[in-house]
Amino acid sequence: MPVQPPPVKRQLAAVFDMNKCLGCQTCTIACKTLWTDEEGMEYMWWNIVSTMPGEGTPRGWQKLSGGFQDGEPRPSRLPKLSEFGHAWEFNYEDVLYGGQGMNQHLQPKTGDDNWGPLWDEDQASGAYPNSYFFYLQMICMHCTNPACLAACPRQAIYKRVDDGIVLIDEERCSGYRFCMEACPYKRIYFNQAKKVSQKCILCYPRIEQGVAPACFRQCPGRVRFIGFLDDEESAVHKLVKVWKVAIPLHPEFGTEPNMYYVPPLSPPLFDDNGDVIEGSERIPRQYLESLFGPDVNRVLDTLRTEMAKTRRGEKSEMLDTLIAYEWKSMFGGFTRDPGTLKRPV
């Protein structure tokens, strides 16, 4: 039987409303500048926003397996460095100041030409005019049953009892990378300079001081909600537990993730004459089921019912919560201004 962490007193959780994401990557950069700008962390993106349907990062992570099936670990493999890829350097100096006019074009100076982070950014699926894409936001899922923790022979990974945040103790980590292999969401990176595994820490130094994590606080789309799952006043609790319109990504991975998603609604399809096909949806439900399981159908139908209500002039507390007219309503009490911190993070 795989190792399980002791039960937590409370669990922090998050909801990502996929319908509001701009794909701007402000969240990605907020994390990068705060936590992963040191040596060995160059290729790390603890927060990623991938264009879907797409391969994501590391490339094809959904097929790499991991997690649990029937309570037993599912075999997986370690993602290769080339599957993460790295950000390219471009020949701006040559193009802008090289004096070669139109003979010099913008191109990468370095980089693996087979893959890189956001390689398939904004690339649509389906045929025009019925093409579509949407954005998937991912950080560590701070799972209730973390496969990374179960796989570590050094007990270097632990789950905090007070808030359920999953952390890696770098003093104990021996760099075996079994965690990286076991995590089905492939949210762990290996730091080649320090020879330890590293991942999203849910900005715990901020959480401890009442501040929302950087990638949540900085999001201009008001996509990201955070709060304790048992806090009945929090938007997270209402969306997950009361209205049940936020559901986990790949629940079949068996790690009981604590990040939840409001799945994307679709624009309608056009027929050959360019007319809207009433009641149709451009994103195939089958594809969404492959991400969220069959429960996604219930959620999308619930969202559509609520939207119909507001179109009739009725109120929808659920939609008002998702719209988040007041930003503080999204953060379950973690609303302190980071500028006021004694220990700045």
Ligand code: SF4
């Ligand atoms: S998402 Fe992966 S790294 Fe994060 S807690 Fe779950 S199993 Fe561990």
Ligand code: SF4
């Ligand atoms: S919660 Fe904090 S550590 Fe985790 S991805 Fe967001 S900014 Fe990075």
Ligand code: SF4
């Ligand atoms: S989650 Fe927010 S910050 Fe991140 S890409 Fe989407 S809109 Fe931008």
